[in-house]
Structures are given as C-alpha cells and as structure tokens.
Amino acid sequence: MITVENLTKSFPGEKTPVLALRDVSIEVSAGALYGVLGPSGAGKSTLARCVALREKPDRGTVRLDGLNVARLDGRRLREVRRQVAALDAHPPLRAERTVAGNIAEPLERLGVDGPQRRSRVGRVLDLTGLTQRAAQLPGELTEGQRRRVGLARALAAGPAVLLADDPTAGIDQDDAAGVLTVLDRARAELGVTVLLTTQDSSVVRRACDEVGVLEQGRLVEQGSVLGLITDPASHTARAVLPAIETPRAQSARYDRVADVVLIGFASVGALLPEASSRFDVEIATIGGGLTRVGDTPVAHFRLALRGTCSEAALSWIADRGAHVSPVATLTCPVAA
Incomplete structure (x- = not known):
C-alpha cells in the first residue's frame, strides 16, 4: 500500500x-x-x-x-x-x-x-x-x-x-x-x-x-x-464518459428527458427495454454513447420518454442503480 x-x-x-x-x-x-x-x-x-x-x-x-x-x-x-x-x-x-x-x-x-x-x-x-x-x-x-x-x-x-x-x-x-x-x-x-x-x-x-x-x-x-x-x-x-450534445428543441417533443449513467452488462443491455415494457412508455436515446471502463461496459445516455408513466419509469431505473439526472425541456408556446 x-x-x-x-x-x-x-x-x-x-x-x-x-x-x-x-x-x-x-x-x-x-x-x-x-x-x-x-x-x-x-x-x-x-x-x-x-x-x-x-x-x-x-x-x-x-x-x-x-x-x-x-x-x-x-x-x-x-x-x-x-x-x-x-x-x-x-x-x-x-x-x-x-x-x-x-x-x-x-x-x-x-x-x-x-x-x-x-x-x-x-x-x-x-x-x-x-x-x-x-x-x-x-x-x-x-x-x-x-x-x-x-x-x-x-x-x-x-x-x-x-x-x-x-x-x-x-x-x-x-x-x-x-x-x-x-x-x-x-x-x-x-x-x-x-x-x-x-x-x-x-x-x-x-x-x-x-x-x-x-x-x-x-x-x-x-x-x-x-x-x-x-x-x-x-x-x-x-473526462471519461462519452459527451452528450443534443439540441434542446429536440427534447421538447417528449414528456420527460434525463441523462443516465448505466454501469455493467445487465444495466446497459436490459434495464431500458425492461423499463419501457414494464411502464408502457417510449424510451428513445437522443444523445451520448457507450464506452468501457476496463472490462465493464458503461453507457452515458440522454433519454427521452413519452407516456403517462415516464416519471415512474425513470424512478424505477434509478432504483436499480443507474444515476439519473433530469434535464429541463423547452416549453412550446401555445398558439392564441
């Protein structure tokens, strides 16, 4: 030591x-x-x-x-x-x-x-x-x-x-x-x-x-x-994670947007599809990417969710070890 x-x-x-x-x-x-x-x-x-x-x-x-x-x-x-x-x-x-x-x-x-x-x-x-x-x-x-x-x-x-x-x-x-x-x-x-x-x-x-x-x-x-x-x-x-660059206007079309860090084979490969199916929400990856830390796969994604249970889906993903950071979205003006 x-x-x-x-x-x-x-x-x-x-x-x-x-x-x-x-x-x-x-x-x-x-x-x-x-x-x-x-x-x-x-x-x-x-x-x-x-x-x-x-x-x-x-x-x-x-x-x-x-x-x-x-x-x-x-x-x-x-x-x-x-x-x-x-x-x-x-x-x-x-x-x-x-x-x-x-x-x-x-x-x-x-x-x-x-x-x-x-x-x-x-x-x-x-x-x-x-x-x-x-x-x-x-x-x-x-x-x-x-x-x-x-x-x-x-x-x-x-x-x-x-x-x-x-x-x-x-x-x-x-x-x-x-x-x-x-x-x-x-x-x-x-x-x-x-x-x-x-x-x-x-x-x-x-x-x-x-x-x-x-x-x-x-x-x-x-x-x-x-x-x-x-x-x-x-x-x-x-320094290590893939950068996320996404136009904010792209996020406005969804109900919730969040940046997530997923670590390990199970999290990277299965967590998002399971959340989408369990909560009946659409989950799209609109930024970020995959890398490896040593032999461990790591994802840094910007997720865009659409569906009434989007917030519950993000909470469920966070409860299973992912780091979830909500991203503010633009509010579209309502036509007069």
Missing part, C-alpha cells in the same frame, strides 16, 4: 518558489493500478518522483506498507528503494545489448547468479510479450516495444511498487495498448502495486482501478473509477 499524507513540494522560481504539490494526500491499495490524471504542469511527475524516493518533499509523509520512508536511512532505506521501481518515459537502453541483455543488466548489478538471472529474464520477457524479440537490439524495435523493454527491466528485480510516469506518451494506439496490458499483467500476475501518471483520460478508462485528479498541484478528486463516474458532474466522469 502507498500512503501519501499532506505532501507539499516546491522548486525555486525567478522571484518566488513554484509550488508543484499542495498538501496532496492519496492512498493506493495494495495490488491496485492507480492513475494520477491531470494536465501538463499539474504536479503528476513530481508526485511520482516523491513516491519513488527520487525527490524529497518540503513537508508531508510518504508511507510504503506503513513505513515512513523519511525516517529510514542507510541499509534499510536502500532495501526499501529496491522495492520501488520507476519507468521513465524514455527508458535508457544500451544500444549494443540485446533486449534480453538490457533486461539482465540491473540483475547483474545486483549480483544475481546466472541461472536465476536467466529465469527472471525469461519470465518478464513472457509477461511483456517480448520473448520473440529477446535477441534483437533496441534500434530494431518500435518506441512502444522499447517502452516494454523498460518495463521488463523495472520488473525483473521483483519490486512491490512500480511508478510509471506518462507511460503511453508519444506512442501510437497499438503500442499504448501493449504497454497498458503489461501494467495490468504486472498487477494481476505479480501482485505489483502500480502508480501511473497521465494526461490521457483514455488511459484511466482502459487500465485503472482507482484515480486521483490533480489540478495546479492540488488533489481535486480521488476514488474508484467506477464509483466516481456514477456522478456525471465529477472530474473523472467529465
């Missing part, structure tokens, strides 16, 4: 210090894949470096499995640092060494013997989907594949925590999907707790269990991704 308490970090400025982090507190569950989402300059990389023990905060506490790392020194601090791996956006790879050789290099520095080193390298090659690339040189790989080599290097020593700073930046969609798959497998198969930073809300949508949103060094929101998107007004929902 990673616990950050009231973390503040500043850097020298031309006239006054620049505050990169302002009393940030987060808690990352053991084995979670936690995303820190925010625009450039929000403080994401600074937070990652503090958790990775590469930066010392001005004040505040970082705890790894309950240990206050600021109180550690000497041998104990070195032991804890070995449990925390960091992936740089552009991992430094030795051009003259093969993929397998690059992955083995940090194990060589740790003095891991030959048979054990080969076993670990083979395992992370498989985990990262690079077994067929083991004998190739970094120059023969795509940027996304090189990023996965960096991940394999970071994972080879068996860390408990992995910090990935903007791991999909500058690579295409297919390569990004490969990197996110590796992070998910590291969490699921190795039990590694993953903290990643990103400006891309689709990374949070595709990969993260939990999220914290940073703006100008402040944490404005955190929680489970699926929990936060049930409130369409949340920062996470606005």
Whole structure:
C-alpha cells in the first residue's frame, strides 16, 4: 500500500518558489493500478518522483506498507528503494545489448547468479510479450516495444511498487495498448502495486482501478473509477464518459428527458427495454454513447420518454442503480 499524507513540494522560481504539490494526500491499495490524471504542469511527475524516493518533499509523509520512508536511512532505506521501481518515459537502453541483455543488466548489478538471472529474464520477457524479440537490439524495435523493454527491466528485480510516469506518451494506439496490458499483467500476475501518471483520460478508462485528479498541484478528486463516474458532474466522469450534445428543441417533443449513467452488462443491455415494457412508455436515446471502463461496459445516455408513466419509469431505473439526472425541456408556446 502507498500512503501519501499532506505532501507539499516546491522548486525555486525567478522571484518566488513554484509550488508543484499542495498538501496532496492519496492512498493506493495494495495490488491496485492507480492513475494520477491531470494536465501538463499539474504536479503528476513530481508526485511520482516523491513516491519513488527520487525527490524529497518540503513537508508531508510518504508511507510504503506503513513505513515512513523519511525516517529510514542507510541499509534499510536502500532495501526499501529496491522495492520501488520507476519507468521513465524514455527508458535508457544500451544500444549494443540485446533486449534480453538490457533486461539482465540491473540483475547483474545486483549480483544475481546466472541461472536465476536467466529465469527472471525469461519470465518478464513472457509477461511483456517480448520473448520473440529477446535477441534483437533496441534500434530494431518500435518506441512502444522499447517502452516494454523498460518495463521488463523495472520488473525483473521483483519490486512491490512500480511508478510509471506518462507511460503511453508519444506512442501510437497499438503500442499504448501493449504497454497498458503489461501494467495490468504486472498487477494481476505479480501482485505489483502500480502508480501511473497521465494526461490521457483514455488511459484511466482502459487500465485503472482507482484515480486521483490533480489540478495546479492540488488533489481535486480521488476514488474508484467506477464509483466516481456514477456522478456525471465529477472530474473523472467529465473526462471519461462519452459527451452528450443534443439540441434542446429536440427534447421538447417528449414528456420527460434525463441523462443516465448505466454501469455493467445487465444495466446497459436490459434495464431500458425492461423499463419501457414494464411502464408502457417510449424510451428513445437522443444523445451520448457507450464506452468501457476496463472490462465493464458503461453507457452515458440522454433519454427521452413519452407516456403517462415516464416519471415512474425513470424512478424505477434509478432504483436499480443507474444515476439519473433530469434535464429541463423547452416549453412550446401555445398558439392564441
């Protein structure tokens, strides 16, 4: 588990210090894949470096499995640092060494013997989907594949925590999907707790269990991704859910209009048809769309209902776990 308490970090400025982090507190569950989402300059990389023990905060506490790392020194601090791996956006790879050789290099520095080193390298090659690339040189790989080599290097020593700073930046969609798959497998198969930073809300949508949103060094929101998107007004929902754009005049033809968030196979596939049949109302989708959060289907729809039981149908949908937000409709003027 990673616990950050009231973390503040500043850097020298031309006239006054620049505050990169302002009393940030987060808690990352053991084995979670936690995303820190925010625009450039929000403080994401600074937070990652503090958790990775590469930066010392001005004040505040970082705890790894309950240990206050600021109180550690000497041998104990070195032991804890070995449990925390960091992936740089552009991992430094030795051009003259093969993929397998690059992955083995940090194990060589740790003095891991030959048979054990080969076993670990083979395992992370498989985990990262690079077994067929083991004998190739970094120059023969795509940027996304090189990023996965960096991940394999970071994972080879068996860390408990992995910090990935903007791991999909500058690579295409297919390569990004490969990197996110590796992070998910590291969490699921190795039990590694993953903290990643990103400006891309689709990374949070595709990969993260939990999220914290940073703006100008402040944490404005955190929680489970699926929990936060049930409130369409949340920062996470606005970033992750499909947008709704519907002319208001279109809504005036119906008795009731509401925006709904539906989560899960049963809700997305069956809830609306059942409500229509049960209450004998017409339900039309006039805006929004479908997406997935991880493997979970999620819908963000603008519904238009026609029928005397429209209000009852919306209440029934809400009682079954959907988030329902009524939308004001235009009133048509009555002709004289």
